Amino acid sequence: MIMKKELRKAIIAGNWKMNKTPGETGALIKEIIPLAMNADCTVVVCVPFTSIAVAAESVKSSPVKVGAQNVHFEASGAFTGEISAAMLKEAGAEYVIIGHSERRQYFGETDETVNKRTKAALEAGLTPIVCVGELLWEREADITDEVVSRQIKLDFAGISAADASKIVVAYEPVWAIGTGKTATSEQAQEACKLIRDRLAALYGRKTADSVTIQYGGSMNAGNAAELVAKEDVDGGLIGGASLKAADFGEIIKAASK
Ligand code: PGA
DSSP: OOOOOGGGGOOEEEEOOSOHHHHHHHHHHHHHHHHHHHHSSSSEEEOOOOHEEEEEHHHHTTOOOESSOOOOSSSSSSSSTTTHHHHHHHTTTOEEEEHHHEHHHSSOOHHHHOOOOHHHHHHTTTTTEEEEEEHHHHHHHHHHHHHHHHHHHHHHTTTHHHTTTEEEEEEEGGGGGGOOOOOOOHHHHHHHHHHHHHHHHHHHHHHHHHSEEESSSSSSTTTTHHTTSSOOOOOOEESSSGGHHHHHHHHHHTTOO
């Protein structure tokens, strides 16, 4: 029997957050490229806006893809400090992280704006990596299911099945981000399966089975293999460990099995 997991290509995406100047970007990418050369997964580096152009130049003639970490939902206009999807695309990004918990916590991101940003990204031909996940108190109160289901419902509102299948979802329990506290592989599987079931309820099983669902939150060289081996975990969104080429390389290897 072919497992559904084998129909989906895992995506290992580095979320560099607010790290690396344009000058430092080329050097790290140069170290990452050989590690991605024979990978059986898609490798993406989501870099700061100011590093996108140099990253796009650096990954040329390699399998590594470039992503951004946010996008505004309007096409242009009086939105000081914001960046549009077309700007990202032209600068060389193919992916964009949307609704990361740091955006939700520190910058007032809501499911409504996540939904609008996702639509803008899709329209420009970018692949959105939509982040969902519960806070610590929400897990402790045993409402993870409700929280994540609500995020999926709102973040995907008004998005067609054809577009939904182009979206990558990253399940990132907020308590596991940058804390060194990883969800167990069972917890990760349970939440990723829940997300797939919610997508199946919205779009049907076939579409849900085609969606890449990543785990994120303190994924590292030591725990990646167990996490990405789970049936509904299709790779990872990696913060801290994506800034060290050797560690990122180990995670790429783990996802290529
Ligand atoms: P972390 O970050 O791997 O450093 O926990 C993950 C993320 O925020 O995407």
